[in-house]
Each structure stands twice: as C-alpha cells, then as structure tokens.
Amino acid sequence: MNDPAWRAIGAGMTVLAYAALCASVYWRQRRLRADNARAAAALAGGDTGQQALVLFASQTGNAETLAWKTARWLHERGTPSRLMPLNDADAETLRRAGSAYFIASTYGEGDAPDGASVFAERVMGGAVADLSSLRYAVLALGDRQYANFCAFGRALDEWLHAKGARRQSERIEVDNGDAVQLAAWQAHCSGSNAEAVAEAPVSAPQPWRLVRRTLLNEGSAGGPIFELAFTPADGSAAHWESGDTAQITLDSDPGRPREYSIASIAADGEMQFLVRQERHPDGTLGAASGLLTSTLPIGDTATFRIRPHRGFRLGGNADRPLILIGNGTGLAGLRSHLRARAARGRRENWLVFGERNARCDFLCRDEIASWQQGGVLGRVDMVFSRDQEEALYVQHRLLQAHEQVSQWIASGAAIYVCGSLNGMASGVDAALRQILGTAVMGELSAADRYRRDVY
Numbered sequence: 001m002n003d004p005a006w007r008a009i010g011a012g013m014t015v016l017a018y019a020a021l022c023a024s025v026y027w028r029q030r031r032l033r034a035d036n037a038r039a040a041a042a043l044a045g046g047d048t049g050q051q052a053l054v055l056f057a058s059q060t061g062n063a064e065t066l067a068w069k070t071a072r073w074l075h076e077r078g079t080p081s082r083l084m085p086l087n088d089a090d091a092e093t094l095r096r097a098g099s100a101y102f103i104a105s106t107y108g109e110g111d112a113p114d115g116a117s118v119f120a121e122r123v124m125g126g127a128v129a130d131l132s133s134l135r136y137a138v139l140a141l142g143d144r145q146y147a148n149f150c151a152f153g154r155a156l157d158e159w160l161h162a163k164g165a166r167r168q169s170e171r172i173e174v175d176n177g178d179a180v181q182l183a184a185w186q187a188h189c190s191g192s193n194a195e196a197v198a199e200a201p202v203s204a205p206q207p208w209r210l211v212r213r214t215l216l217n218e219g220s221a222g223g224p225i226f227e228l229a230f231t232p233a234d235g236s237a238a239h240w241e242s243g244d245t246a247q248i249t250l251d252s253d254p255g256r257p258r259e260y261s262i263a264s265i266a267a268d269g270e271m272q273f274l275v276r277q278e279r280h281p282d283g284t285l286g287a288a289s290g291l292l293t294s295t296l297p298i299g300d301t302a303t304f305r306i307r308p309h310r311g312f313r314l315g316g317n318a319d320r321p322l323i324l325i326g327n328g329t330g331l332a333g334l335r336s337h338l339r340a341r342a343a344r345g346r347r348e349n350w351l352v353f354g355e356r357n358a359r360c361d362f363l364c365r366d367e368i369a370s371w372q373q374g375g376v377l378g379r380v381d382m383v384f385s386r387d388q389e390e391a392l393y394v395q396h397r398l399l400q401a402h403e404q405v406s407q408w409i410a411s412g413a414a415i416y417v418c419g420s421l422n423g424m425a426s427g428v429d430a431a432l433r434q435i436l437g438t439a440v441m442g443e444l445s446a447a448d449r450y451r452r453d454v455y
C-alpha cells in the first residue's frame with residue numbers, strides 16, 4: 001500500500017483510539033462524580049452530619065501523611081472523617097461537606113502539587129457556586145528556601161474565603177516540617193494541647209548496611225553519580241513497592257530529612273539508590289549525598305525510613321503500557337518500575353532518558369540493553385544533550401516522537417516522570433501538553449495516569 005494510504009489508516013486508528021480514551025475518561029469521571037455525590041450526600045445526612053472531610057494536596061506524600069494523622073486526631077475527639085485527594089473533590093463535594101480540613105503543599109514556582117492540579121485548574125479556575133455552607137481550616141506545607149512560600153496553600157485559603165467559606169481558624173503555615181506549627185495544627189484538630197506526633201505511614205527507622213558503592217559516570221561533565229546498595233543490618237525483611245522512596249535523617253540537620261528514590265525492588269534483597277554527589281560552592285560535600293557517596297565506609301550502617309510514595313507507585317497502572325521519562329538520578333525511580341515490570345513479564349515499556357554524553361553518562365547501560373534484548377523495553381530513546389551541536393533534551397525527543405506518544409496514550413499508556421523538576425519535568429510537561437492537549441493531560445492526571453517523582 002502507498003504511504004498516504006498507510007497514513008490515512010494510521011490517522012483513522014489514532015482518532016478511534018482517542019475516542020475510546022475520551023469515552024473511558026468520561027465514564028471514570030462520571031463514576032467519580034457519582035462517588036463524590038454519594039459521599040457528599042452521606043456527609044450531609046442524619047447522624048453523619050458531624051462528619052468532616054480531610055482533603056490533601058500532595059506531591060511526595062507529606063501532606064497525605066498529615067491528612068491521615070488529622071483524620072485520627074479528629075476521630076479521637078469524636079469527629080468521624082473522610083479522607084480524599086483534592087483532585088477527587090469538586091465544588092459540590094465542598095458545598096455539602098459542612099466542615100473540611102485542607103492540607104496542601106506547594107511545588108514548582110508556587111504551584112499546586114500534582115495531586116491538586118486538576119482541582120486548581122477546574123474547580124478553583126472555574127465558575128464555582130457559593131461555598132458559604134462550608135467551615136474550613138488550611139494547613140499549608142512549604143519551605144522558606146523557595147521564593148513562593150506556601151503559595152498554593154495560601155491561594156487555596158484565599159479562594160475558599162472569597163467563595164464565602166468560613167475559616168474555623170487562621171491558616172497554619174509549616175516551614176520545612178516545623179514541629180511547633182504542626183503541633184498547633186494538631187491542637188486545632190484534636191481540640192487539645194497535644195504534642196507533635198511522631199507516628200506516620202512511613203516505616204520505622206531501620207539500620208541498613210552499605211555493601212557496595214559504584215561510580216556510574218566516570219569522567220562525566222556533571223557531578224558524580226553513585227549506585228549504592230544496602231542490606232538490612234538487623235536481618236529483618238523490608239517491604240516496599242517500586243516507586244517508593246527512603247528518607248535519611250542527619251544528626252547535623254534533624255529537621256530536614258533527605259529523600260532518595262529506591263532504584264531496586266524488594267525481591268532484589270538490597271535497597272539500591274542512585275545518588276548524585278552534591279558539592280557546595282565552598283567545596284564541601286552535600287550533607288547527605290556526601291555521607292552516602294563518600295564518607296560512610298563500606299560495612300557501616302545508616303538509618304533509613306522507607307516511605308510509600310503512593311503518587312508514584314504503579315498502582316492501577318500495573319497492567320497498562322508505560323512511558324517512563326527521566327534524567328540523571330531520576331533513572332532510580334524508573335529503574336525500580338522497570339524491574340517490577342520485568343519480574344511480572346510486562347513488556348510494553350518505553351524509556352525516554354536524558355543525560356549529557358553517551359560516553360560517560362549512559363547509566364545502567366547493560367541493564368537497559370538486557371531489557372531491550374529481552375523485550376521488557378519495547379522502545380528506548382537515550383537523549384544525550386551534548387553529543388551534537390544543538391542541545392537536545394528528553395522533551396525535544398517527545399516532540400519528535402509525538403505520533404507515537406499519542407498512539408501509546410490512546411492505547412491506554414500511563415506516563416511516569418522522575419528526575420529534575422527544573423528544566424526536565426517542566427519541559428516534559430510542556431511538551432506533553434503540546435502533543436496531547438491540556439484537556440487530555442487533565443484527564444490523565446485525574447485518572448492517575450500521569451505520575452511524577454520530581455525534585
């Protein structure tokens with residue numbers, strides 16, 4: 001058959017598949033709305049009139065963790081509650097809730113985290129009815145090192161207030177996990193003077209023994225990246241899912257745990273990381289990355305907490321094709337997913353990975369090659385920005401491959417992005433919006449088919 005005929009058939013199939021995607025998204029949204037309406041009706045009715053909604057806007061899980069604690073504190077004082085990601089709520093849910101507690105983090109340049117992007121765009125950006133029936137409180141999570149401190153929590157609070165909702169208390173802003181502010185929130189929720197809570201849906205701290213450290217990018221123009229392997233020092237079994245992270249807390253900086261994407265699966269028997277050695281302008285090493293990549297001797301132990309990263313797990317996408325996009329140490333989170341996929345014999349995986357030079361920065365080359373040979377990776381695009389005159393990044397490759405991106409999405413694929421927020425994740429997001437359109441991106445986020453672990 002001639003080229004135009006093939007193109008016409010291809011285009012027809014893309015349109016059909018796209019129509020199927022829209023239909024499936026429509027039905028899911030309908031179901032979600034129905035669920036929300038039922039929940040709201042339950043909240044509004046009879047003996048559940050005292051029930052509160054706890055809504056979280058979270059990227060990496062802190063806000064979600066605090067939402068669970070908030071629900072427990074409310075429960076302890078006799079207020080039943082229902083937990084919900086902000087993206088699952090609409091104006092009607094809020095109007096009928098009566099009472100709501102919002103826990104919201106901030107990302108990017110003062111933006112909503114992914115778990116609230118749909119809400120921010122559609123509900124806060126839409127024409128919303130009066131919310132004067134709602135009483136609410138906002139806990140805003142942020143970090144003063146960023147220019148737009150707690151910007152999304154503030155915007156949410158101001159929007160609720162502008163829509164007529166009544167504040168139960170003034171907004172509480174938490175700088176970098178500040179214990180005093182968290183205790184104030186706990187006191188508000190529990191109605192008492194409770195001290196800050198330690199319990200969280202992260203695992204208990206556990207000692208891990210460093211058994212291997214390998215430099216992966218010798219001669220690189222970028223900072224050195226090491227693969228680290230740890231085994232449980234106390235012999236106990238550890239559990240995590242691909243996509244999860246582990247936190248290490250330093251004695252020198254107890255208020256700011258450092259987070260690392262786990263690059264292996266539990267079946268490997270080792271917790272592995274890909275860590276870039278950070279060097280400060282004064283020549284000293286990054287506090288945590290310096291310990292992990294340099295000063296911690298092989299055979300010594302470090303204490304980690306494993307943190308379920310629900311927003312980046314495979315979850316409901318386990319049986320879908322996956323487009324995995326990342327750069328640098330972002331390969332860690334993608335690698336754990338690829339190992340999980342290989343272990344389950346799932347083949348439809350497309351890796352789009354960016355670094356500087358193929359000669360030094362082709363991380364995990366052998367493992368990627370073996371996945372290609374074994375069919376785990378159906379397509380691989382390695383994008384080396386400095387190997388040609390013009391700088392080329394993963395987002396450019398996505399734009400070049402826009403037809404395949406659309407086809408994969410039409411056939412049900414989910415997108416996972418791991419690595420740098422600045423440059424990579426924002427560039428990828430813009431490219432995907434250009435290829436798929438803002439509406440489809442919104443549907444993908446709402447259906448948890450667009451997931452990011454970016455930092």
Ligand SMILES: Cc1cc2nc3c(=O)[nH]c(=O)nc-3n(C[C@H](O)[C@H](O)[C@H](O)COP(=O)(O)OP(=O)(O)OC[C@H]3O[C@@H](n4cnc5c(N)ncnc54)[C@H](O)[C@@H]3O)c2cc1C
Pocket residue numbers: 060245258259260261262273274275276277278280281282284285286287288289290329330332333453454455
């Ligand atoms: C969800 C998530 C997942 C992550 N996954 C990974 C991963 O898989 N691999 C990875 O390598 N990283 C990952 N990170 C980043 C990691 O958590 C750390 O932020 C990173 O390793 C730097 O920490 P550090 O303690 O070494 O650096 P720090 O010592 O905290 O320094 C970091 C920055 O602070 C400033 N700074 C601190 N002290 C000084 C000083 N004395 N002089 C000048 N400037 C200073 C500088 O701007 C410096 O660049 C992840 C982060 C998140 C949020």
Ligand SMILES: Cc1cc2nc3c(=O)[nH]c(=O)nc-3n(C[C@H](O)[C@H](O)[C@H](O)COP(=O)(O)O)c2cc1C
Pocket residue numbers: 057058059060061062063064105106107108109110111113141142143144146147148149150151177421454455
């Ligand atoms: C890449 C990145 C960007 C961030 N941007 C901001 C910001 O602009 N303003 C702010 O106050 N906090 C910012 N933060 C801090 C987060 O809001 C804070 O760590 C919060 O506890 C994260 O909660 P979560 O795990 O629920 O997403 C940022 C954090 C990261 C890792």
